[in-house]
Amino acid sequence: xxxxxxxxxxxxxxxxxxxxxxGAGEPEHVYRTLTATDRRSATIEAxxxxxxxxxxWAERSGRAAAPxxxxxxxxxxxRAEAASGVYQLHGGGVLMPELAGIDHELxxxxxxxxxxxxxxxxEARVAALQDAAAQLQRKPIAVRPELEPTFxxxxxxxxxxxKVKPGLRKSNTEQQKKATFALFAGFxxxxxxRDVRRQDAASFADQMRxxxxxxxxxxxxxxxxxxxxxxxxxxxxxxxxxxxMNRHMTTLQEAWRWAEERGxxxxxxxxxxxxxxxxxxVNVHGYLPWESDDLAKLFDPPPARQDVTEIMLVGLxxxxxxDEIASLTFGQIKNAEEVSFIQVADAKTPAGRRQVPIHNKLxxxxxxxxxxxxxxxPGFNPEGPGKKAGADxxxxxxxxxxxRGFTDRRQTFHSFRKNVTQIFERNGxxxxxxxxxxxxxxxxxYSRYSPHGITLARKAEIVALIxxxxxxxxxx
Numbered sequence: 001x002x003x004x005x006x007x008x009x010x011x012x013x014x015x016x017x018x019x020x021x022x023g024a025g026e027p028e029h030v031y032r033t034l035t036a037t038d039r040r041s042a043t044i045e046a047x048x049x050x051x052x053x054x055x056x057w058a059e060r061s062g063r064a065a066a067p068x069x070x071x072x073x074x075x076x077x078x079r080a081e082a083a084s085g086v087y088q089l090h091g092g093g094v095l096m097p098e099l100a101g102i103d104h105e106l107x108x109x110x111x112x113x114x115x116x117x118x119x120x121x122x123e124a125r126v127a128a129l130q131d132a133a134a135q136l137q138r139k140p141i142a143v144r145p146e147l148e149p150t151f152x153x154x155x156x157x158x159x160x161x162x163k164v165k166p167g168l169r170k171s172n173t174e175q176q177k178k179a180t181f182a183l184f185a186g187f188x189x190x191x192x193x194r195d196v197r198r199q200d201a202a203s204f205a206d207q208m209r210x211x212x213x214x215x216x217x218x219x220x221x222x223x224x225x226x227x228x229x230x231x232x233x234x235x236x237x238x239x240x241x242x243x244x245m246n247r248h249m250t251t252l253q254e255a256w257r258w259a260e261e262r263g264x265x266x267x268x269x270x271x272x273x274x275x276x277x278x279x280x281x282v283n284v285h286g287y288l289p290w291e292s293d294d295l296a297k298l299f300d301p302p303p304a305r306q307d308v309t310e311i312m313l314v315g316l317x318x319x320x321x322x323d324e325i326a327s328l329t330f331g332q333i334k335n336a337e338e339v340s341f342i343q344v345a346d347a348k349t350p351a352g353r354r355q356v357p358i359h360n361k362l363x364x365x366x367x368x369x370x371x372x373x374x375x376x377x378p379g380f381n382p383e384g385p386g387k388k389a390g391a392d393x394x395x396x397x398x399x400x401x402x403x404r405g406f407t408d409r410r411q412t413f414h415s416f417r418k419n420v421t422q423i424f425e426r427n428g429x430x431x432x433x434x435x436x437x438x439x440x441x442x443x444x445x446y447s448r449y450s451p452h453g454i455t456l457a458r459k460a461e462i463v464a465l466i467x468x469x470x471x472x473x474x475x476x
Contacts, residue, residue, distance in 0.1 A: 082132035319420030323390025331372030
């Protein structure tokens with residue numbers, strides 16, 4: 001960014017010259033006295049000058065033409081300046097000084113080029129001045145395909161706007177969106193969003209549906225070019241799930257709508273119509289609770305890692321989610337009304353913020369002590385935007401259960417939560433009461449007319465019902 005210096009009533013801009021451009025003995029910085037008299041106008045003028053310099057340096061280097069982003073930035077800033085009346089020419093019966101000034105600038109460019117072909121940089125300047133003149137005369141302005149952002153650039157702009165939405169929590173959603181955009185950009189190339197057609201979206205969806213569901217587990221695969229990714233991981237008979245495909249196509253559909261509102265594309269959304277309805281038992285297969293024989297196999301012998309053993313037991317007797325357990329701090333273990341409980345505070349929804357009594361089989365947990373902000377199980381590395389430990393804990397459990405012969409994707413750590421839910425249902429616990437322990441949303445009537453919910457003592461009675469008869473469990 002150009003540095004501004006005020007000297008009396010004038011402003012001067014300073015820009016560092018890249019080492020690759022500087023010759024021997026040439027200065028490290030270049031300076032320019034600006035015509036603007038206030039800081040805001042000086043900033044705009046300095047930015048435009050810097051963009052112009054960078055584009056010229058790129059061309060002068062001989063290694064590449066001016067980057068498209070630099071040309072577009074030059075076009076946008078120069079057009080805005082010209083339309084605001086920076087270039088004015090008075091006298092001689094001129095009716096519109098702004099238009100006269102633009103014509104004068106175009107004539108200067110024509111004289112400077114002397115009939116030769118224009119460079120991309122010069123073409124961008126001409127386009128900016130011509131479109132500024134059309135804007136002043138309220139004439140329609142044609143799209144300039146050579147200056148439009150690529151799909152990847154538009155997706156990045158959309159993501160930047162999405163990230164500042166109020167109320168967003170740190171999660172892996174941003175990473176998922178980035179992955180979707182990277183995949184489509186690899187498929188579509190350096191073309192603008194406007195060029196995406198329904199057949200492009202359909203072809204992308206068809207190829208994505210046949211990708212190996214485990215392809216992203218390979219860190220190297222995430223950086224493969226699209227054709228190589230499809231060659232190595234595509235063409236599978238059982239590919240990505242409908243739920244995963246829905247997430248990809250919905251993300252692209254939202255980006256198109258955002259771009260359309262900003263004039264970067266138009267017409268029927270090409271990403272619409274690819275969402276498949278999810279039907280339990282057909283294309284959605286939920287998690288399965290662990291059977292008694294499965295639990296015996298998991299815990300006999302218990303995992304070699306003590307922390308893995310302990311989080312499994314907590315899952316079995318609380319129904320907490322994996323990340324809620326792996327991220328648990330000593331300060332969340334509390335006691336009130338003669339009941340020891342876990343205070344879940346960092347949840348995606350208000351319903352997730354709750355008090356879960358500690359089962360008698362977990363009394364060892366209530367006796368643990370440490371600094372309030374310290375995690376009970378520090379061996380799980382915090383990862384991702386929210387610095388959560390659940391991902392690392394999940395990988396450790398997956399390795400362990402695979403080693404015990406459990407390969408069904410419906411049997412995961414989340415299955416412990418299914419066990420607790422099943423026990424509540426078989427004991428006739430009302431759904432409204434179970435929801436306050438599991439962290440589900442309650443029905444409208446209960447949440448409206450009984451906002452404080454059931455007592456902690458009642459929650460303890462419900463949690464005490466959790467039992468696994470016939471299964472020998474370790475005691476930490």
